[in-house]
Amino acid sequence: MTPKYSDMQLDALRELANIGSGNAGTALSQLLGQPVDISVPAASALPLADAVEAVADPEAEATGVVLPIFGDFDATVVLLFLPDDEATLCRLLGMEPHTEDSFSMLGEIGNILGCSYVNALAAMTGLEMEPRPPETVADMAGAIVASVLATRGITGDLALVLDSELFLENEKCSLSFLMLPSHEGIGELLARLGLE
Amino acid sequence: MVRMGELATSSTEGDVLVSIGLGSCIGLALIDVRRPIVGLAHVMLPTTTTEEGPEAKFADRGVPNLIARVKKLGAIRLEAVMVGGAQMFSFGGDGPSASIGPRNEAAVREELTKAGIPIKAAATGGRRGRTIRVHVEGTRVTVREVAGTEQELYGRTS
Numbered sequence: 069m070t071p072k073y074s075d076m077q078l079d080a081l082r083e084l085a086n087i088g089s090g091n092a093g094t095a096l097s098q099l100l101g102q103p104v105d106i107s108v109p110a111a112s113a114l115p116l117a118d119a120v121e122a123v124a125d126p127e128a129e130a131t132g133v134v135l136p137i138f139g140d141f142d143a144t145v146v147l148l149f150l151p152d153d154e155a156t157l158c159r160l161l162g163m164e165p166h167t168e169d170s171f172s173m174l175g176e177i178g179n180i181l182g183c184s185y186v187n188a189l190a191a192m193t194g195l196e197m198e199p200r201p202p203e204t205v206a207d208m209a210g211a212i213v214a215s216v217l218a219t220r221g222i223t224g225d226l227a228l229v230l231d232s233e234l235f236l237e238n239e240k241c242s243l244s245f246l247m248l249p250s251h252e253g254i255g256e257l258l259a260r261l262g263l264e
Numbered sequence: 265m266v267r268m269g270e271l272a273t274s275s276t277e278g279d280v281l282v283s284i285g286l287g288s289c290i291g292l293a294l295i296d297v298r299r300p301i302v303g304l305a306h307v308m309l310p311t312t313t314t315e316e317g318p319e320a321k322f323a324d325r326g327v328p329n330l331i332a333r334v335k336k337l338g339a340i341r342l343e344a345v346m347v348g349g350a351q352m353f354s355f356g357g358d359g360p361s362a363s364i365g366p367r368n369e370a371a372v373r374e375e376l377t378k379a380g381i382p383i384k385a386a387a388t389g390g391r392r393g394r395t396i397r398v399h400v401e402g403t404r405v406t407v408r409e410v411a412g413t414e415q416e417l418y419g420r421t422s
Binding site (some may be wrong): 115116117120121126127129134203205206207208209210211212214215216217218219225 | 268286316321350394
């Protein structure tokens with residue numbers, strides 16, 4: 069059975085995403101020495117096919133950094149960069165885009181941002197969350213997101229998507245920060261918040 | 265547009281069935297050998313774990329569902345083309361989830377063998393995502409990788 073989520077639960081998750089992405093934004097700002105803005109995160113429970121489309125144009129070329137989280141809270145963090153944004157970020161860090169080195173650098177950014185987000189959640193909820201090393205892939209956005217959903221065993225009919233945008237204030241550059249929790253992970257999280 | 269877990273059929277000239285961004289998912293095209301009747305299923309996982317969800321989500325049910333739907337349109341003898349089943353990530357460790365793409369491919373092939381439908385062409389495996397297009401006109405099937413060009417996998421020479 070796929071669990072359904074109430075508005076109150078989704079509000080609470082949105083607030084957690086807000087704090088998590090605030091932390092990630094601070095980390096990115098320190099890393100780049102640039103001010104970073106964060107959009108108000110969206111928290112939605114969507115049918116799987118809609119979840120893929122809500123995140124990005126499925127056929128658009130994108131670079132994704134995928135960071136699996138294990139522990140009490142099973143989830144996957146995905147950072148998605150569109151080509152122009154990836155190029156800006158690489159320029160700021162003095163790297164050639166779409167090279168082995170730049171992929172490794174983006175992976176490291178994903179790691180730092182993902183860990184700051186997850187640490188904030190862990191500190192608030194007391195849940196054990198263990199991020200694994202990131203993987204960077206350049207492909208169609210839809211293929212990246214759909215494969216994460218399939219690989220991470222999101223087998224129910226709904227996927228929960230926590231979606232934040234991080235913007236560099238001084239550059240035309242943004243990236244999508246997605247948290248895709250498993251239903252077990254979310255159950256655990258809501259239980260800790262007393263919102264089962 | 266055939267999205268994750270969905271299927272579609274057509275015998276209308278000019279129609280094109282499309283599944284965009286197949287990673288570990290499989291796009292299975294079925295084509296009638298004589299008439300312009302086609303179907304496309306976007307399979308996400310090998311075996312059914314829940315009754316919920318769209319009708320082509322799982323290979324073990326999605327393939328028979330697609331066969332039944334193209335036969336309803338009048339298809340008699342079918343041929344298959346498969347696209348997708350890539351392994352995009354290596355994490356997931358040693359668990360079965362690490363190899364979801366290859367397992368999807370094996371499950372779809374098994375269902376086709378059971379139904380006695382030959383696979384005429386395939387672009388499967390590897391690490392790249394793909395898009396499949398099934399054209400009713402000329403019953404053509406094409407595949408494209410990211411930033412790549414459209415390649416023809418199947419087509420009836422008229």
